Amino acid sequence: MCGIAGIFDHSAQPLQSELQPMIDIIQHRGPDSDGYIVDGPIAMGMRRLSIIDLSTGDQPITNEDGSLVVICNGEIYNYIELRDQLKKKGHIFKTGSDTEVLVHLFEQHGIDMLPMLNGMFAFAIWDKSKKKLYLARDRMGIKPLYYAQQKNRFSFGSEIKSILIQPNFRSNFDFDALADYLQLGYIPYEASPIQDVRKLLPGHYAIIDAEQCIIRKWWSLEEINDHEPFKDVDQVNDSLIELFDDSVRLRMRSDVPVASFLSGGIDSSLITVTSKQFSEIPINTYTVGFVDTKFDETGYAKEVADQCQTRHHQVQIGPEDLLKLLPRLLWHMDEPIYDATILPQYCISKLAAEQVKVCLSGLGGDELFGGYSRYMAFQPGLIRRTFNKTPALAGAVAPFFGMVKKEWYNELRRAADPSLLWSQYLPLIQIFDTQSLSEMGFPSVGQTENLVKRLWASYPGKDLVGQRQFIDHHTYLPDQILALTDKMSMAVSLETRVPFTDYRLFQFAARLNGQHKHTADNQSKQYLKKTFGKRLPDTLLNRRKFGFSPPVTRWVTRPEMVRLIKQLPEKLSDFISPKFVKKLICDNDAISSNPFQVWSLFVFYVWLQVYNLPHPPEFDTESLFV
Secondary structure, three states, X not given: OEEEEEEEEOOOOOOHHHHHHHHHXXXXXXXXEEEEEEXXXXXEEEEEOOOOOOOOOXXXXXXXXXXXXXXXXXXXXXXXXXXXXXXXXXXXXXXXXXXXXXXXXXXXXXXXXXXXXXXXXXXXXXXXXXXXXXXXXXXXXOOOOXXXXXXXXXXXXXXXXXXXXXOOOOXXXXXXXXXXXXXXXXXXXXXXXXXXXXXXOOOEEEEEOXXXXXXXXXXXXXXXXXXXXXXXXXXXXXXXXXXXXXXXXXXXXXXXXXXXXXXXOHHHHHHHHHHHOOOOOOOEEEEEEEOOOOOOOHHHHXXXXXXXXXXXXXXXXXXXXXXXXXXXXHHHHOOOOOOOOHHHHHHHHHHHHOOOOEEEOOOOHHHHHOOOHHHOOOOOOHXXXXXXXXXXXXXXXXXXXXXXXXXXXXXXXXXXXXXXXXXXXXXXXXOOOHHHHHXXXXXXXXXXXXXXXXXXXXXXXXXXXXXXXXXXXXXXHXXXXXXXXXXXXXXXXXXXXXXXXXXXXXXXXXXXXXXXXXXXXXXXXXHHHHHHHHHOOHHHHXXXXXXXXXXXXXXXXXXXXXXXXXXXHHHOXXXXXXXXXXXXXXXXXXXXXXXXXXXXXXXXXXXXXXXXXXXXXXXXXXXXXX
16 A cells, blocks of 8 residues: 655656655655656656565566566555466566566556456556556546646646645646535546646556557446346345455455454444454454434444454544644545545544554445435426326426426426436535536536536446446545545555455446335345345344434534634635625524535635645644634
8 A cells, every 4th residue: 555656758857856745745645665766757656555565565566577667556455366377477576565466467468457456556557668657547446546747747646736746837726626526525537626637537547658648448337237137136145245255355465454444334344244254363443433413323333343352442523623633634635525524534544543554444335235315216206207208298388387496397307308317316416506606606617417417328227226326436436435535544544445346346236226225215225234134233234324424514503613604705705706605604594504515615715725735734724714
């Protein structure tokens, strides 16, 4: 596990002195060692967090003749099987590192090696003889990789800050991307808040040389969703159990102890229980509790910890922690993100990092097996049912109904044109809509609607639950959930592994019908519960679902928060109409009625103050409102 960064410039050969700041600014990702290569047009390096092959696994790593050089952020979980195959073909290994597999595999198969990998990774391979740079990112986007090109200089890094710290780098805002943040609470797909900085998309690779930069897809969610659903799910229970257990087993591979985050929910509990069978020693588990909240999951977590006889640890957080830490958390995020889960993720990671280097996480279970109410295949309302068989009439009367109620208008448009059903999902994931962005005077309304519409249309299946998940698998999962988990854990030098994101589980889950994930009476993850129910306590299986998130709806109305929020109209006046913001925050009732909108604007302001600092901020949030 590492952080990587580099420069490719065929016109002005980069120096290590130019690369060094790019590596130093991400030291938190790898405090154990660093490494560099400077060779003609390429300068690239890394910071290492030692997990596998502690003594000889430092990077960069080369193949036998030194013609290929690799730096990698992440883990190749099936490296042992791949190494054995390569040895049989005559390849000679000098380390026991999973990263070394990449150069030998590339030597054998070229970029076609990518589908052979099971892991979370973002890596760079420099081919000395061809003078070509290859970048690749894992299937689900667990590990981040940003890149930028200005004139003849191509740069890349695990974090945006590595790119921004370069002298003379133009860091203009991408207002389309920031508008998408205001709509979704995160920046989706390949965009970033900086105009010239892009994300290499999950399941993609890039080839860079003196002539061009070519980006290609090597793995597709469309392909795995283009398979016939299981005819009898009861006949494939054992297959799911086998896949899941193998995913956990692979992610237990480590030369340091592996621990587990334990939220008290089904997914993290299942991973904790399963991991026990692959550990010869009691594992550590970590959970977080919230001050000032109506719910508390720590009791459920403790029940599972007792069942597994783990060494259990707990941290409790409150609104004062949020105000104290928010600037630092957003600096580590690089991008604005409204999801306040960054706070518990950071705090629980910090607690774990005091004792271990690796933790398992239950992330991905909701996205695969239908854990959210927004996945429910909602039945059409009375208006759409009435007009479904007369689409022409629905289209004709829609404008008249729209004068009475906007939702009636939208329902009639969907009856007239079923391809518009994507617009029914959009409000379920939006914070501000495009009309609100126009009213606030923001410079752009973003690309969210076009992106959701395009993804909805490109889903190859017929299942409405799967169609909604398909959108989240392209956006919410990599760009919000996995992004915040990676950056908050790596901020304290902790590796987080996510068994539910094994691509084989995605292939399996894509063949389940919606009713096996989400029932009509809003019971979620039914197939997962049925398959693994015997491993978990009954109290856990039958409990109400809660999210792993601070109670922002309560915290934003606390006096210390309201005092700061009241300053937002003036603080954001360069971007957003003060009149619009004042309406949102005119009194406590308005704030409590629009907590996520208010919170997203609050985060936006704090991010603007810290994103381009050369060091993690030591100040708290209140100091930004003086």
